[in-house]
Amino acid sequence: MNGREFSDGVKAGTSIAVGYFPxxxxxxxxxxxxxxxxxxxxxxxxxxxxxxxxxxxxxxITGGVAPVIIVLNTFVVNIRHFLMTASLNEKMEPDDKWKKxxxxxxxxxxxxxxxxxQKNHKITTPFAIGVILVAYASWVVFTSVGHLIxxxxxxxxxxxxxxxxxxxxxxxxxxxxxxxxxVMSLALIAGAINSLFYFTEWLSTGWAIxxxxxxxxxxxxxxxxxxxxxx
Amino acid sequence: MSSWYWWMILGMAVVTYIPRAIxxxxxxxxxxxxxxxxxxxxxxxxxxxxxxxxxVFFIQENIWFGVIGAFAAFGIAITGANVMIVVLGSIxxxxxxxxxx
Numbered sequence: 001m002n003g004r005e006f007s008d009g010v011k012a013g014t015s016i017a018v019g020y021f022p023x024x025x026x027x028x029x030x031x032x033x034x035x036x037x038x039x040x041x042x043x044x045x046x047x048x049x050x051x052x053x054x055x056x057x058x059x060x061i062t063g064g065v066a067p068v069i070i071v072l073n074t075f076v077v078n079i080r081h082f083l084m085t086a087s088l089n090e091k092m093e094p095d096d097k098w099k100k101x102x103x104x105x106x107x108x109x110x111x112x113x114x115x116x117x118q119k120n121h122k123i124t125t126p127f128a129i130g131v132i133l134v135a136y137a138s139w140v141v142f143t144s145v146g147h148l149i150x151x152x153x154x155x156x157x158x159x160x161x162x163x164x165x166x167x168x169x170x171x172x173x174x175x176x177x178x179x180x181x182x183v184m185s186l187a188l189i190a191g192a193i194n195s196l197f198y199f200t201e202w203l204s205t206g207w208a209i210x211x212x213x214x215x216x217x218x219x220x221x222x223x224x225x226x227x228x229x230x231x
Numbered sequence: 232m233s234s235w236y237w238w239m240i241l242g243m244a245v246v247t248y249i250p251r252a253i254x255x256x257x258x259x260x261x262x263x264x265x266x267x268x269x270x271x272x273x274x275x276x277x278x279x280x281x282x283x284x285x286x287v288f289f290i291q292e293n294i295w296f297g298v299i300g301a302f303a304a305f306g307i308a309i310t311g312a313n314v315m316i317v318v319l320g321s322i323x324x325x326x327x328x329x330x331x332x
Contacts, residue, residue, distance in 0.1 A: 014315065015313075015314040015315045015318055018315060018318050018319065019318055036236075040236060040240075043237075043240055044240055044243070047240055047241070047243070047244040048240065048243045048244050048247050049247070050243075050247045053243065053247065057239075057243065067235050067236075067238060067239035067242070068242075070239055070242075070243070071239060071242035071243055071246055072246075074242075074243045074246050074247060075246035075247075075250075078246065078247045078250055078251075079250050080250075080278070081247075081250040081251045082250035082251075082253065082254060083274055083278070084274065084278065085250070085251050085252070085253075085254040085255050086254035086258060086271055087271040087272070087274040087275060088254075088255070089254050089255050089258045089271075090263075090268060090271050090272060092255070097256050100252075100255045100256050101252050101255070101256050103255075104248070104251045104252035104255045104256065105248055105251060105252070107251045107255075109278075109282055112275075112278075113275065113278075113279060113282075116274075116275035117275060156326060156329040156330055157326060159291055159296065159325070159329050160322050160323075160325035160326035160328075160329055161322055162290040162291060162296075163287075163290060163296075163297070163300035163301075163303075163304065163321050163322060163325050164318055164321075164322060166282075166283055166286065166287040166290065166297075166300065166301065166304065167300065167303075167304035167317050167318045167320075167321040167322070168314055168317070168318050169279050169282050169283045170283060170287075170301065170304040170305055170308050170317065171304060171307075171308045171312075171313075171314035171316075171317030171318060172279060172314060173276065173279040173280070173283070173308075174305060174308035174309055175308065175311065176276065177276075178309070182273075182276075183276045186273050186276040186277045186280060187276050187277065187279055187280030187283075188280060189277070189280070190276075190277040190278065190279075190280035190281040190284075191280035191281060191283060191284030191285070192284070193281070194280070194281040194284055194285065195284055195285040198285050198286075199285075208281075209278070209281045209282065212277070212280075212281045213274060213277045213278045213281050214270075214274075214277075216273070216277040216280065216281075217270045217271075217273035217274050217277045218270055220273055220277075221266060221269045221270045221273055224269075225266070
């Protein structure tokens with residue numbers, strides 16, 4: 001394994017680890033109030049590693065929803081990762097199938113965003129593994145810590161930390177947006193369509209993100225093709 | 232909690248893993264048509280837009296919290312600062328703001 005690539009990946013993944021800290025901590029706290037044991041809460045983070053679906057699962061458990069429905073819901077929420085990994089595949093260096101199957105487990109919204117916005121032409125497997133390992137470690141460890149410390153963190157700090165992941169998304173998007181109208185349009189149109197779904201409640205969160213992403217990506221591709229033909 | 236919990240975790244783990252793994256393993260080495268490749272290249276920026284908006288505004292009941300946080304992150308990011316600085320900077324600013332409120 002290329003050590004240099006791996007440690008670059010760990011560095012790039014550190015911002016995710018920081019972003020995960022409050023969310024994993026809160027997940028641990030909530031899991032405790034939902035009645036899950038330390039082992040059960042941590043196991044969910046170890047095996048599932050998907051923030052949104054884990055939060056939704058907690059609220060559905062509280063609501064007494066059948067486990068099968070919780071699993072179905074998880075599938076719908078995570079189907080967007082199909083798009084992300086298909087897109088990421090274009091950027092990844094070819095490698096053994098088993099290695100790709102291994103790091104595929106670690107593709108979340110956040111690790112995807114960091115990998116997909118790297119400037120280098122192709123992303124190597126050690127780099128991806130570095131990003132994923134540090135993010136995953138943070139997610140699992142702070143789930144347990146959250147369960148253990150209960151609600152001892154000051155309220156104002158918990159509130160301030162809820163911005164962390166969005167700040168990271170913004171921090172990843174803005175540098176590519178500067179002076180690039182295409183990137184800006186892609187993000188703004190997707191955000192606008194997703195807002196429409198959010199306020200009308202036509203689609204659940206997972207589907208809404210998927211549909212708005214696809215609609216924006218296809219629309220901009222269609223527009224730029226037309227532009228090429230016209231000129 | 233009883234054994235159904237572990238079956239549920241197993242189910243969640245499987246349905247989370249499948250959409251992550253299939254494109255990376257099955258598409259390997261296959262050329263996709265050019266328009267499809269272009270759409271896939273557009274996806275990272277589109278998905279960031281959808282992940283940020285409108286959720287960033289509703290991180291707390293008080294909508295101003297999200298608005299200030301989003302503008303802070305945007306402001307710091309546009310100076311060209313590292314992602315980590317953007318994250319820590321906006322947390323720090325919101326901590327100060329919520330201390331004042």
